[in-house]
Amino acid sequence: MTHTRERAVSRRGSGLVLRIVPPGLYSGRGGVIVERALVVNRRAWLAIVSGFFEPVLFLLSLGVGFGQLVSEVAGPGGQPLSYATFVAPALLAASAMNGAVYDATFNIFFKFKYARLYDAMLATPMGPLDIAIxxxxxxxxxxxxxxAAFLLVMLGMGLILSPWALLALPAALLVAFAFAAVGMAATTFMRSWQDFDLVQLAVLPMFLFSTTFFPLSVYPAGVRVVVQVTPLYQAVELLRGLTTGHVTWAALGNVAYFAVMAATGVVVAGRRLAGLLLK
Amino acid sequence: MTTVDLPLVRASGLTKHFGDFEAVRGIDVEVRRGEAFGFLGPNGAGKSSTMRMVACTSPRTGGDLRVLGMDPDVDGPRIRSRIGVVPQEDNLDTELTARQNLEVYGRYFGLSRAHVRSKAVELLDFAQLADRADHEVEPLSGGMKRRLTIARSLVNDPDLLLLDEPTTGLDPQARHLLWDRLFRLKQSGVTLIITTHYMDEAEQLCDRLVVMDGGRIAAEGSPQDLIARHSTREVLELRFAPGDQDAVVPVVTPLADRVEVLPDRLLLYTADGDGVLDAVHARGVRPLSSLVRRSSLEDVFLRLTGRTLVD
Incomplete structure (x- = not known):
């Protein structure tokens, strides 16, 4: 399921992209990069699997441990939720963000700047947009x-209250897509490893304050607006709505937010890569 | 699509600017099918910029360029699918083994998995790396990495192979092995374009070459042509103790067709090196050492630009 979803996303993305950028930048062969990653990671499954544990540990520590101290929290529609039920979808959103940002910044900066991997790729029919996609x-x-694994853990712990949660997986993918695209675009502006502190500066406050651990109602009205425009807040809203079964039309607004973010990121990343590599 | 007569590369008035800097200042070049063509020149002459434009990884600033009969600005991906590129610095994929480097690179060209698998075996053999096939690439020696990079550039059976300073930084043995491989490729009909600042490399490999300097072409022809046209048959090299050289210059100048004064030696250009050496001795000049040799492309370059190649 994840695979068809991913293909559908990239095909739709490429249709849009072809209208915006010259054809020389794109040859429809981005899938080979995924193939390369599979070959590289064939021997590194342990490292891959370790990425799964981070949100699960957070869930056990905060949701279950700390949650003992918090009786109930008001959910998206105002209904009372156990703290673990409240925090789990937010951790899903945060882990989608963290994983995507990490992959799209550190990993790509290394390949771009030090391994000169993309120079080698661009000597083939592949274009910068193939690389970005x-x-x-x-x-x-x-x-x-x-x-998907985290959702199964949630299901096992009884933290999923609605069949809408089936849509949480594609929603998390959309969130990850958007963060990866913007992260990659940002990476093309970075000159040294020091610039990555700025990434942390953007990601960590979002993780702590975008209603991940407490509801929006704790903020004064003026601050709420600031929180509400952050992408992680949008992601938390979307996923919390789906796993608790409180789905409103606002969810479409969240989806549109990430669609725009993803498209902008891909186009900027592709063009910046073209400018940097095809001098 | 292409006839035998059609040049594989044709540039006219080709220019490349980076901001205010003019790397290539209007060059005209034609490379024919099956030949080994060289760009000879010092660092900064515009060789690599030219190569990158031909490889369709750098858009030209001005002039006209056709590669395999197509315009890189329009048909970049189609051209790139039929050429092989060996960049100046190895950019092998350090996260993959030697074999995987070849296989994955073949996939970038859209070749089938079965095809790249058998192609990789063939190329590892060609590069004499069969026993290192499943090793990481980082620990390989410079010569091995270079051979692997060349093998990688052949994965799509290119019509045209671009080599940017293929042997820079290699020891003599590794260079000779590499030249042998390149010579075999040429014999098998692959058209080669080579940049180099080693005259011996150009003389060994190139049927025809251009001498580039400061973004322009200073001369064009076969190595023998260029030597015949721009230099004498022989060269007498004289070395002196530091400080003694300047006083000697006026004495020896009338003896040769032309004299070049280098920081560490004098070059006397003449048809008869031994005769001139006798004449030098007869005038009481006592160099520390002397050498009579045939003219080389280095001398051509010195004549045309007033500088040595590896400044």
Whole structure:
């Protein structure tokens, strides 16, 4: 299921992309980059699997442990939820963000700057957009596996309250896609490893304050608006709505937010890569 | 699609600017099918910029360029699918083994998995790396990495192979092995374009070459042509103790067709090196050492630009 979803996303993305960028930048072969990643990671499954544990540990520590101290939290529609039920979908959103950002920044910066991998690829029929789409697809595929596993853990712990949760997986993928695309675009502006502190500066406050651990109602009205425009808040809203069964039309707004974010990221990343590599 | 007569590369008035810097200042070049063509020149002459434009990884600033009969600005991916590129610095995929490097690179060209699998075996053999096939590439020696990079550039059976300073930084043995492989490729009909700042490499490999300097072409022809046209048959090299050289220059200048003064020696250009050496001795000049040799492309370059190649 993750695979068809991913293909559908990239095909739709490429149709849009072909209208915006010259054909020389794209040859429809991004999938080979995913293939390369599979070959590279064939021997590194342990490293891949370790990525799954981070949100699960957070869930056990905060959701279950810390949750003992919190009786109930108001859910998306105002209904009372156990703390673990409240925090689990937010951790799913945060892990989609973290995984995608990590893949799209550190990994890509290394290949771009030090391994000169992309120079070698661009001597073949592949174009910069193939690289952007391929790398993002790989980040997505990996993130999708983590999300699916985490959703199963949630199901096992009784933290899923509605069949809407079936849509949580594609939603998490969309979130990851958007973060990966923007992360990759940001990476093309980075000059040294020091610049990655800025990534942390953007990601960590979002993780802590975008209603991951407490509801929006704790903020004064003025601050709420600031929180609400952050992408992680949008992701948490979307996923929390789906796993608790409180789905409103606002969810479509969340989806549109990430669609725009993803498309912008892909186009900027592809063009920046073209400018940097095809001098 | 292409006839035998059609040049594989044709550039006219080709230019490349990076901001204010003019790397290539209007060059005209034609490379014919089956030949080994060289760009000879010092670092910064515009060789690599030219190569990158031909490889369709760098858009030209001005002039006209046709590669395999197509325009790189329009048909970049189609051209790239039929050429092989060996860049100046090895950019092998360090996360993959030697074999995987070849297989995955073949997949970038859209070749089938079965095809790249058998192609990789063939190329590892060609590069004499069969016993290292499943090793990581990082620990390989410079010569091995270079051979693997060349093998990788052949994965799509290219019509045209671009080699940017293929042997820079290699020891003499590794260079000779590499030249042998390149010579075999040429024999099998692959058209080669080579940049180099080693005259011996150009003389060994190139049927025809251009001498580039400061983004322009200073001369064009076969190595023998260029030597015949721009230099004498022989060269007498004289070395002196530091400080003694300047006083000697006026004495020896009338003896040769032309004299080049290098920091560490004098070059006397003449048809008869031994005769001139006798004449030098007869005038009481006592160099530390002397050498009579045939003219080389280095001398052509020195004549045309007033500088040595590896400045």
């Amino acid at each position: 391929g790398e993002i697809s790989w980040a997505l595929l990996r993130g999708g596996l983590y999300s």
